[in-house]
Amino acid sequence: MFKLTSLNLNGIRSAASKGIEAWLAKTTPDCICLQEVKCQAPDVQGRFEQLAGLQGHFHFAQKKGYSGVAVYTKHEPSEVIAGFGSTEFDAEGRYLELRFDTPARKLSIISCYFPSGSAGEHRQLAKYRFLDELDPHLDALRASRDFVLCGDVNIAHKEQDLKNWRGNRKNSGFLPEERAWMTKLFDQRGLVDVYRQLQPHTTDDAYTWWSNRGQAWAKNVGWRLDYHLATPPLAQLARRETIYKAERFSDHAPITVEYAFGL
Template sequence: MVTLNVNGIRSAANKGFVEWAESAGADCMGLQELKAQAVDLGGRFDRVAGMDGHFHYAQKKGYSGVGLYGRKAPSDVKIGFDGDEFDAEGRYVEMRYDTPGRRFSVISCYFPSGSSGEERQSAKYRFLDRLYPHLAALKAEREFVLVGDVNIAHQQIDLKNWKGNLKNSGFLPEERAWMTRLLGEAGLVDVYRRLHPDATDTSYTWWSNRGQAYAKNVGWRLDYHLATPGLADKARTVSIYKERKFSDHAPVTIDYDFTL
């Protein structure tokens, strides 16, 4: 299962994303920040690497948007989660695989960034306030894995320069407390940290385009697999692909020992 913020799916495709996806052999793949609408893509990415895609496009042109690919057809697809502000921004798509005796979902989700100013930081807090009860309710009824760009570095080991970012969006105390609550009270699992609890420099998934951050590995871990405990227990290996850069994020692949 793969997650990747493509920072524009057409741009990522021009840099070899599709060819990499074909070699990755994923069964599910979540993409974030498509930066396109259906009319722009003309069906070009409806099927990638043998997987069929489902998409939640933003109303605003060239903004946000998420996709979710699966090798096996889901029993149902849910587009959006709040029916309001954030559904208009194209931030959530869920594939459901329900059979007698099992209810399971894969979700691709793109959390807002608050780095552009107070207005967007306020929007980010509203998003977190709405998503938390949704995920808590979902956990009560089904197993799931949410993959996506969470735009939060949870711990000091999740970014290179944590001291210099204590007052910056993505590492604010309120955001980190939300993650702590999600992983504590709500009972979800940060699967990467389950497998590599102490990793630092090797865990980063995003690098600024400024100041040679990628070359110097001055990064942040912003891309997550968040799973219900039963599924998290089935995670076996994780890899972050950094050999070739499709966007300012790297793909995070986790192998789980279960079948859809």
């Protein structure tokens, strides 16, 4: 089995102070894809090159304390690719691809942090540009290899994916254009929402993010923003999923899927 976890850290130093390394040592994933590491190379040196025996690989944002993604893995990748060819968004540290190629399979594990549009119209427009630029990249990737893209997509796809869907229909993260992009990703681009494949009907148990405002966590007023998006051959190998909520390392919960393959 290949155990793959995804988590938005909201800062690697913050998550470390809340016990993320001890949890990784206990759960022993093969890979964990992280978003919003919010650090630079000097912050990693001497402290975060490894976590619980997993080797870290990073794509940092140019802006300090902002964005950034990582993949920690127990397996040596054959290639590490930072960015997907976007001048605008590669500077924000939003995409990291680790390739594990063998004679039997070409496989990529991707950590991706989609922009949020909640800061205002200028960031919502940036989010749409990101989606438009990511589309052809995913098409080309799918034509050449299997992959699982893990990450904070910052979109709740359907009404069952957030608590207050009626009140959020005009808010970033649940806008019709964003949801239509997700639908097209599944219905036309052929990727699979692995969690929904395994759990098609869950609602309250599916949330992976809760606002820090009010009592969203206490009342479970959440959103499902964190995904495993896989090509069909890999999605067919998904066996079980877990959203871990017993501890809180950030405002997101880690989502883990176990796949019936090995490296």
